Amino acid sequence: MPPMLTRIATALLPALLVFALAPNAAALEITDRQVDLNGTLNIKGAQGVASKLMKLDAKSSQPIYLMVSSSAGTAQGVMIVADTIRSLESPVVAVVTTEVHGAGAAVVPFTDRAYLFRSSGLVFTELSYEGVKKPKPKTVDAPAKATKDDKKDDKDKKKAKAKKKAEPDKRTLLLQQARVRYLDRFYGRLAKRMFMGSNALKRDIDNGGLIMTADEAVKKKIAYALVDTMRYRQLPVTKKERKLVRTQKMSRQVSPDNAGEEGSN
Secondary structure, three states: OOHHHHHHHHHHOOOOOOOOOEOOEEEEEEOOOEEEEOOOEOHHHHHHHHHHHHHHHHHOOOOEEEEEOOOOEEHHHHHHHHHHHHHOOOOEEEEEOOEEEOHHHHHHHHOOEEEEEOOOEEEEOOOEEOOEOOOOOOOOOOOOOOOHHHHHOHHHHHHHHHHHOOOOOHHHHHHHHHHHHHHHHHHHHHHHHOOOOHHHHHHHHHOOOEEEEHHHHHHOOOOOEEEEEEEEOOOOOOOOOOOOOOOOOOOOOOOHHHHHHHHHO
C-alpha cells in the first residue's frame, strides 16, 4: 500500500466514526483539532492556516478538521495550503459547511477526505494570480466615418493610436508569462485531484466555472460523504516527556615507562 494511503488508513479510521445512515450520508465525529478556513485565502491568509496545521500536526498524528466556509483567495494561497497538507503526518479532513466558490472550493480536493453539509456545494471558478493582474482582452473598435474635423485631427489620432499599440515593458511580459505558467500548473494539479482532464477543467473555467452540488461532489468522488449528523469528541490530554541523558567520558594517559612497569608486575 502506498505511504499516503497507509497514513490515512492508520490515523483516520480510528478517529472517525462513520455510520451508513443513508446512501452517501454519514455521522461524523470531530474533535477540537480544528482549523477554520473562513477568511481570505491569499498568501498571507494561507500562511496563517499552514502555521495552525503544522502546530496541530506537531502535537499528534490524529486527524485535523479544516472547517471550510470561505470563498475569497488566490491560486498561490490554495497551493500553500495544499502543499502543507501533503507534507503533514496527520490526515486533514475538510468539512464544508456552506456553498463555497473560488479558493474555498479549490482547496477541498487537496484534503485527505472531504465531508459536505447537505446545503453546501462547490463552485469552481477562475482564481487570480496574486501580484499580477490578468491582461485585458484586446478590443477592435469599429471604424468611424471620416469628417472634416477628423481630417484636421488626423495627426493627433495617429499619435494616440501609436501609444495604445505600444508594447508592454519586458518586466510586465515576464510576469504575465509567470502568471500563465503558474496557473497552468495549478489547474493541472486541481484537475488531477478532481479526476478530470486539465483541458476539460480549464475549458469549464474559461466558460465561467463548474458548479457541483453536495450530492454531485460525492458522486464524482471529490467528497467522501454528506454530513447527516455530527458529534464532538473530547480528546484525552496527552503530555510528551523528554529525557535528557548525559554521557561522561573519562580518559587515562599511560606513559611508556609506567606501561612497562605495570606489565612487569
